[in-house]
Amino acid sequence: xxxxxxxxxxxxxxxxxxxxxxxxxxxxxPLNQPxxxxxxxxxxxxxxxxxxxxxxxxxxxxxxxxxxxxxxxxPFLPLxxxxxxxxxxxxxxxxxxxxxxxxxxxxxxxxxxxxYVLASSLAVALxxxxxxxxxxxxxxxxxxYVGAGALIALGGGLAGVGLLEGAFLVEMVRSxxxxxxxxxxxxxxxxxxxxxxxxVVMIIALQLVFNPVFLFASLQGxxxxxxxxxxxxxxxxxxxxxxxxxxxxxxxLGFAAASVGFAGVLLYVATxxxxxxxxxxxxxxxxxxxxxxxxxxxxxxxxxxxAEAAIVxxxxxxxxxxxxxxxxxxxxxxxxxxxxxxxxxxxxGFGTFGVVVFxxxxxxxxxxLLATTSVGQERKAITVxxxxxxxxxxxxxxxxxxxxxxxxxxxxxxxxxxxxxxHVGVVVAVGLIxxxxxxxxVVALWGLAFAARYSDFQERPRPQYLRPAPMMAATGxxxxxxxxVVIPATAALLSTGPAALEGAVFAxxxxxxxxxxAWGWARRGFEGLFREIPF
Amino acid sequence: MSSLPSxxxxxxxxxxxSLLDVEHISKSYGATRAVADVSFSVAPGEILGLxxxxxxxxxxTMKAILGLLRPEVGSIRVLGHDVARDGIAAKREIxxxxxxxxxYEFLTGAEYLDFVSDLYGIDAATRVGRIHQFLAGxxxxxxxxxxxxxxxxxxxxxxxxxxxxxxHPRLLVLDEPLNGLDPRAxxxxxxxxxxxxxxDGVGVLFSTHVLEIAEAICDRIVIxxxxxxxxxxxxxxxxxxxxxxxxxxxxxxxALTGTGDLTDVxxxxxx
Numbered sequence: 001x002x003x004x005x006x007x008x009x010x011x012x013x014x015x016x017x018x019x020x021x022x023x024x025x026x027x028x029x030p031l032n033q034p035x036x037x038x039x040x041x042x043x044x045x046x047x048x049x050x051x052x053x054x055x056x057x058x059x060x061x062x063x064x065x066x067x068x069x070x071x072x073x074x075p076f077l078p079l080x081x082x083x084x085x086x087x088x089x090x091x092x093x094x095x096x097x098x099x100x101x102x103x104x105x106x107x108x109x110x111x112x113x114x115x116y117v118l119a120s121s122l123a124v125a126l127x128x129x130x131x132x133x134x135x136x137x138x139x140x141x142x143x144x145y146v147g148a149g150a151l152i153a154l155g156g157g158l159a160g161v162g163l164l165e166g167a168f169l170v171e172m173v174r175s176x177x178x179x180x181x182x183x184x185x186x187x188x189x190x191x192x193x194x195x196x197x198x199x200v201v202m203i204i205a206l207q208l209v210f211n212p213v214f215l216f217a218s219l220q221g222x223x224x225x226x227x228x229x230x231x232x233x234x235x236x237x238x239x240x241x242x243x244x245x246x247x248x249x250x251x252x253l254g255f256a257a258a259s260v261g262f263a264g265v266l267l268y269v270a271t272x273x274x275x276x277x278x279x280x281x282x283x284x285x286x287x288x289x290x291x292x293x294x295x296x297x298x299x300x301x302x303x304x305x306x307a308e309a310a311i312v313x314x315x316x317x318x319x320x321x322x323x324x325x326x327x328x329x330x331x332x333x334x335x336x337x338x339x340x341x342x343x344x345x346x347x348x349g350f351g352t353f354g355v356v357v358f359x360x361x362x363x364x365x366x367x368x369l370l371a372t373t374s375v376g377q378e379r380k381a382i383t384v385x386x387x388x389x390x391x392x393x394x395x396x397x398x399x400x401x402x403x404x405x406x407x408x409x410x411x412x413x414x415x416x417x418x419x420x421x422x423h424v425g426v427v428v429a430v431g432l433i434x435x436x437x438x439x440x441x442v443v444a445l446w447g448l449a450f451a452a453r454y455s456d457f458q459e460r461p462r463p464q465y466l467r468p469a470p471m472m473a474a475t476g477x478x479x480x481x482x483x484x485v486v487i488p489a490t491a492a493l494l495s496t497g498p499a500a501l502e503g504a505v506f507a508x509x510x511x512x513x514x515x516x517x518a519w520g521w522a523r524r525g526f527e528g529l530f531r532e533i534p535f
Numbered sequence: 536m537s538s539l540p541s542x543x544x545x546x547x548x549x550x551x552x553s554l555l556d557v558e559h560i561s562k563s564y565g566a567t568r569a570v571a572d573v574s575f576s577v578a579p580g581e582i583l584g585l586x587x588x589x590x591x592x593x594x595x596t597m598k599a600i601l602g603l604l605r606p607e608v609g610s611i612r613v614l615g616h617d618v619a620r621d622g623i624a625a626k627r628e629i630x631x632x633x634x635x636x637x638x639y640e641f642l643t644g645a646e647y648l649d650f651v652s653d654l655y656g657i658d659a660a661t662r663v664g665r666i667h668q669f670l671a672g673x674x675x676x677x678x679x680x681x682x683x684x685x686x687x688x689x690x691x692x693x694x695x696x697x698x699x700x701x702x703h704p705r706l707l708v709l710d711e712p713l714n715g716l717d718p719r720a721x722x723x724x725x726x727x728x729x730x731x732x733x734x735d736g737v738g739v740l741f742s743t744h745v746l747e748i749a750e751a752i753c754d755r756i757v758i759x760x761x762x763x764x765x766x767x768x769x770x771x772x773x774x775x776x777x778x779x780x781x782x783x784x785x786x787x788x789x790a791l792t793g794t795g796d797l798t799d800v801x802x803x804x805x806x
Binding site: 296306307309310311313314317318321322379380381383384385386387388389390391531532533 | 598601602603604605623624626627629631633635637638639640641642646649650651653654655656682698
């Protein structure tokens with residue numbers, strides 16, 4: 001293994017991360033240098049240490065009070081390091097476009113697989129190391145203050161090992177998902193479902209990691225189930241620090257050595273997987289003749305032209321085949337899961353009003369996201385649409401249907417689920433579906449108006465379909481619009497007598513007025529979009 | 536048409552009516568003038584080569600013909616349709632292959648061709664035969680149900696070519712159409728273009744850096760340099776203009792674009 005080559009390759013991979021954010025990135029800017037992460041780590045480490053030291057001196061807290069804090073927090077640094085890199089890295093893998101997730105070049109450059117895996121892992125570890133560095137710096141200040149310098153040194157070192165362990169695991173996910181991602185047909189569909197599930201699990205894991213109640217339970221659980229977790233390699237770093245803090249140096253060194261050994265095993269496995277699944281473009285060949293025909297009978301029945309129906313069908317294919325679209329598609333599921341995690345059932349005090357408003361918001365927000373991303377997700381292939389004889393209003397109609405249809409489907413599914421799980425009654429469930437549909441339509445139009453004007457067609461590792469500032473504006477104003485429609489509608493839904501009718505009429509009037517305004521704005525946007533190709 | 540300089544006007548334009556008239560177009564990107572006062576026409580059955588060094592304005596001109604870019608000055612007409620005013624009608628008559636075809640890679644080849652057929656309103660019965668013919672002719676049959684993301688560069692280029700030809704366009708605008716094609720496929724495409732031009736009267740605007748190909752299949756050639764037309768005519772006329780009778784198109788091209796003496800460059804590169 002040529003470590004110089006590893007360093008150079010890691011440097012290039014970090015540079016691609018740093019500079020991928022903006023097409024106008026100035027490669028000479030200090031902020032766009034690969035060293036920014038390294039300097040950032042050092043800055044946060046020493047900054048955290050300095051601030052922590054100053055704060056401790058200012059507060060003059062007795063060391064005896066802070067000792068338990070150090071003993072409770074430092075052991076979890078290695079585990080937190082693994083989790084941080086794993087969650088960040090896997091989230092990136094699941095959301096990155098296939099083009100950027102691939103690493104074909106390393107296959108034809110004179111680079112050994114283990115060199116590539118190590119370099120790529122170093123780049124991943126460095127990318128997600130900043131929060132760990134900050135935490136380490138702050139904990140170091142407290143540890144030195146209470147005289148536990150050796151403990152934090154061990155914890156910090158093993159946190160570094162943890163970062164690498166997480167990065168090697170990310171490399172394994174990368175190799176296997178690249179291989180799986182290149183298949184089509186049944187295997188491809190299974191892969192997509194698995195990816196969607198993985199994404200939901202990762203997002204829920206993120207919720208849990210940052211949930212104090214869960215963390216506290218974990219701390220207690222680790223003490224209780226220590227005998228079991230001692231057999232789980234990702235915990236070995238934590239056990240080494242725990243053993244050191246208990247004064248058992250030999251056990252501590254044993255766990256530390258085992259942790260380093262585990263990182264070595266992960267590197268070996270990641271390298272083997274890389275060698276095994278090096279190809280990112282294994283085409284699957286089938287020899288049955290394809291039947292060419294103009295189809296889309298349902299879409300044609302809705303009044304769409306063949307070209308419009310073809311664009312909608314193409315977008316539907318994109319939703320289920322493009323890995324970068326997955327985060328959008330799993331959004332309604334994730335939002336529902338959050339309801340369960342946070343226990344926002346009507347009996348929890350969140351109330352039926354809250355449940356209805358929140359779930360209506362979830363499904364209509366889905367429409368907003370699909371609409372705002374609908375034009376930018378065309379990427380440079382939008383040239384095909386520009387060169388074809390399609391008028392702007394046709395593209396507008398097609399994109400509207402492509403955004404609204406999944407949002408309405410989500411409205412129905414969520415409405416039924418809320419009706420069944422929260423026992424809100426048939427009338428409320430049906431009302432929820434109708435108001436979600438109206439709000440989804442409103443914000444889909446709103447999102448399309450932004451998409452037509454501010455889409456970003458650049459190829460990036462993390463796709464950015466709309467430019468950042470308009471994305472924030474569209475999201476903020478879109479959420480506001482949803483509430484403007486949904487809150488009076490929900491109030492009407494949960495009222496009785498004349499108030500219910502008045503509220504319903506008011507909500508419908510507000511919704512339809514916004515529809516009329518947004519329709520014109522969006523349509524004009526599409527006419528402007530077709531004036532000249534935007535790249 | 537009459538305002539076109541004679542050198543860039545197709546000889547058969549007056550008799551047959553031109554398929555494409557580009558008249559005095561100019562286009563800038565910020566302070567950079569990409570195309571300046573460019574004019575030419577393409578007659579039915581004519582293959583016009585658009586040549587020029589990198590950055591000469593070829594792709595910009597082609598995009599303007601498709602209505603993808605709007606020139607600040609000048610006009611473009613495709614079969615009499617003003618591209619700026621009646622772009623949809625113009626696009627119906629054009630088959631376009633961009634320099635780097637961006638296809639929807641999450642579709643299979645068959646799905647993509649179905650999609651393009653729908654965009655151009657090709658009915659189901661017609662498309663079946665045409666797609667099968669093209670797939671077989673370009674040796675893509677059997678690959679049509681694989682995702683385009685798994686295709687080689689040449690296979691993607693073939694799909695782009697097929698999608699440009701499916702709707703029987705009367706004008707083909709082809710930006711480096713032979714990029715990545717294997718020799719057999721390149722030969723098929725060249726013969727097909729010649730056949731379409733002579734038998735069906737299809738006009739072809741053809742951009743390439745491979746001057747042997749341009750010399751072999753183009754009836755006339757327009758050379759752009761720094762956004763301007765520096766020469767136009769048959770290969771014979773260009774030779775005469777460059778004062779290089781009997782020379783190949785490469786020498787003529789280098790002379791006309793002012794990049795003729797490369798001895799010093801080669802010497803420097805050998806060091």
